[in-house]
Structure formats: C-alpha cells, structure tokens
Amino acid sequence: MADIPSAAQPGITPPVIDVHSPVAEHAVEIATARKDILRIATAGSVDDGKSTLIGRLLYDSKAIFEDQYEAVERASKGDYVDLALLTDGLRAEREQGITIDVAYRYFSTPRRTFILADTPGHVQYTRNMVTGASTADLAIVLVDARKGMLEQSRRHAFLASLLRVPHLVVAVNKMDLVGWSEEIFEAIRDEFSAFASKLNVPDLTVVPISALHGDNVVSHSTNTPWYEGTTLLHHLEHVHVASDRNLVDPRFPVQYVIRPQSDAHHDYRGYAGTVASGVLRPGDEVQVLPSGLTTTIAGIDGPRGPVDEAFPPMSVTIRLDDDVDVSRGDLICRPANAPTATQDIDALVCWMADEPLRPRQRIAIKHTTRTVRAVVKELTYRLDVNTLHRDSEAGELGLNDIGRVRLRATQPLFVDDYMRNRATGRFILIDEATNATVGAGMLTPAS
C-alpha cells in the first residue's frame, strides 16, 4: 500500500540506522556489486519439499538472520527445524491482500545473486509457471525420491524446455527417506535423462539431496559417498550463464517518447525503453521499424546520465541524429540485423483464460511494446503436456492448455525466433473487452 508515515508521536524518536554498521556495509556491497544474477524458477508437486529447499537455501546462504531462525525453531513441531516455515511464513504477506502469482525471493552469495521465482506446481498453475519460467536462467524441478518421476515432473521439465530455460536441475529430494539409495537415485536420473533427451533440454543436472537435513544442498553429504557431482548451490553458483544472454542482436522496443517541451531542453527528443537484446552505442547506425528509416545514435541516457553503451536489461533513453518519426511500439535495430516483420504469427500458445481460445476469435497481441489486433486463423494442434502427443483434431485451447496457433495481425510485428531471442520471440494475448491477459505465446518454428 501507500507509503504513508504513521502518526508522529511526541517523545518517540524514530530508530536510527547506522549506515556504517557491518550489516549495512555488507548490504551495500551485495546490492552494488556487479555480479551475475541467476533467475531461478522452482517447480515440484505439493509436499515434494519446495518450501523446505528454499528455506534451506535462504538459511544456508545467510539470507535469513539468526533471530528469524530461532523463531522458526520455536515454532517447529517434532525433531527438526521446519525450514518450510521460513518460506511459508513469507507467504502470509500474499494473504494480506497482495496478489502475486509468482513469489520472488532474493538471496546472495559472494559469487552470485539469485532471484528465485517460486512457481506453483499444479496443472491449474501452468500459466503461473509459464510466467515465472519465461525469464528464468535455470529451473529446479523437485522430485520426491520415494515417488520417483511423476506426470507433474514430466510436465515441469517439458514446460522448462518449451520456455527455453537454458539449464534444468532435477533435485531428487528426501533421499534420507529412501536410505540414501544409489539405485533409487540412478533409476530416477536415468528415467529423467531419457525423457529429457526427447525434449530440447540443453543442460540437465541431477542432484540427490535432503532439503530437510541439508545434504548436498550447500555442502557435500557423507551419506552419499557414491555421488560425485557438485552440490546444488555449487551448481547454481557456477553454471555458465554468460553465453545464454543475447548480446548479438540489438533490439530496442520504444516504450515512451520523451519530449520535455521546456526551454532548457527545447530540442530534446528521446526514445525511452528497455534494451531487449544486443548492445547499442552512440554512433551506431540504426534502423527504425516499421518506417525502415536509418540514422545514427546521437547519445544514450541512463538513470545516472549519459552512458557509452546499453545492454539488457538496462532502461535507457536513446537520442537519434535525425529527426525521424518514432513512436511507442516502434523498434530500433541495426540495418544489417533486423528482425522479421510479419503479420502472420505461428506460435506455441499457453492459454490462460477460462473461456477457451477458438479459431476465428479476435484478440490483441502485445509483443514487446507493440500492441496489434489479430484474428485466430487456426489451431494447428493441442499438445498433451504429459505424453507430448499432438492432437490436431482439437477445436479449442482450454485454460492451461498449450498448442500451436496461427494468428493474422492487422499490422506487422517485428519478431525473432524465441530460441534465439526470448525477449522478442514471445508475446502475450489480451482480451480486448476485459483487458485481461489470456495467453502467452512463443514464436518457435514448427517442427
């Protein structure tokens, strides 16, 4: 809610925060260091131990302070400290009337900062998972060692591959409950690997853990001498993500035109937006779509003044040399490296509304900052996420269904293949009557 200071009461001095305390300095250091940020999406069925694992990571990485841990210790029933309370305690804030579909948490180690999107695991939350995973660098799928790979696990792995999450980790949890059995672990690992090989999973890692006791989460477990791989956190800290980002294809969707109309900045005209991919520099020759006009970048302004270069996910304002007509929804790219301009959209769509998607339906597509109207030409097939079967007879896409859809837009969109560029290869579908987001799409070539 609003930031409204509580009533000033005479005689009560507000708490003074010592900005030079070790805690504050540590905080500043973490917040300002240029470290890799790893976005993680977690998935797993209910009771697989997601909350416990997140609590364990937060606690072991010292994102949780002693007093909180002690509070959780006191609240825990039974022999062990219920780390899930650390996570689920946070959940209370969602119930205070704040609706977040995907809950984000932060933790940090000296090497990296982690942003964890806790996405619900159920079928009915597929759309939330799509939202959480569409920007993730890595997905953790939890599997209960006692139950092995379930349909849900398959679905999660499939969605991760569909969304091109570059790294997939399967955490085989509750190994303590299966006597740390190497056979059980290997059976799950092999089954998963076989399934993953049918998908487009570029990088799969399987780790045997006990979230509750901490085995192989942060430190190596003596209970699994047969396991030669790394711990989960070590993997999260070291997995190679630098090459996952697209720094090759400059794409700058114009979000807002800045024209001060004041005397001091009379001639200022800047195009504000967030760099979707690639690197842009003053002096670069650029092309503006849809007009196709070319010009050069006169300067780039960041939040703290002019910058030499802009790269994702920076929010900047670009000034151009020539007075070309540019508005919201236009795209700035390089003349020799432009996306495809097309009115025919062929994409995998995850449908998110109760009312199904049907051929001939009218809908709005929001792609980067550009919104256009479209009509559904065809539902090519509906995908069974569990069996990967394609049902080409399907007449509609229901809530949480995924299928291949052909759309015809009234105006061109400037798109890239989602495999190459996640930012310009995806879009959302909006119901024009209600303004609700009813679907998410990925532009992937039909295979």
Add this chain to the structure above:
Amino acid sequence: MTTPDYRLSQLETLEAESIHVIREVVAELERPVLLFSGGKDSIVMLELARKAFAPARIPFPVMHVDTGLNFPDVLEFRDKRVAELGVQLIVASVPDAIAAGTVKEEPNGSRNRIQTPVLLDAVEEHGFTALFGGARRDEDKARAKERLFSFRDEFGQWDPKNQRP
C-alpha cells in the same frame, strides 16, 4: 560507465525494472498518480519516476494522504521536492475528512486505518486509474532484517494487467 562484461548490479537491475514498469504504466494507463508523503519509500519512488522521464518532467501528479500528524520537517521536504521537480501535489487531508464527517477518528487516535477511505475518495474524485506506491517487503517486524534489497520487487503489483510474461 564502462561495463565490459555487460552486467548490472542487483540494485541497477531493480532500478531498470522499476523504470520499465513506471514507463509502461504511463504509456498504457490514462491517469496514474504517485503516492508521495515525503517519507523514505516514497522518496525512492519519486526518484525512480524522475529518472524514468528525465529530462522531462514527471508526467503525472503526486498525492499525499495527510494524516495531519506528520513531522513538519517531512512536510517541508515534501513541498520542497515537489517544487524542485515541478510536479503537481494533491493533498488529501484526513483532518478535513474528519471535519467533514466522511470518516471518524479512531478511539486510539491512530489515523492509519482511516486514511484508506480518504485515499479512495481522492482517487475517485480525481479519476486516477493507477496508483504508484512504494512498499517494502521487510516492513513486517518479524522479517525486518530479512531481505535488505528486496524492497523494490513489488513495484509490478499495481499493474492491473497481471500475469504479463
């Protein structure tokens, strides 16, 4: 600023995300307003809004739901900052609302609760379609120390079109 490895710090990332959201709201919604009391959270919000549109002025007004119980220094700062940035300040006054009888003073004298109807009335009166507010996840006592930097991660909430991938 040279960043040969093309990385941002966590704070810069959050800042970029916040600026993106603020611009998106302004581009998509008709009448946004930023809640600004002069307190620290709202100072952060106002600063982000300034950065989002610099060197132009912030293209929306700010509003303060004034409980009438604020430190004078804070109000002075509020007025000064608003004047510097050239933004319009709307004050929705709780004492005025009490005087007009639209809300009733609570027995304990706290005006935390009764400021909500005052806020909502002002929103209706001015026809605002979006509110920017700064809230920190760590405001709750129990987790006061927990996430020192996550206080900006809920900026996306007030975007009424949820679920945007």
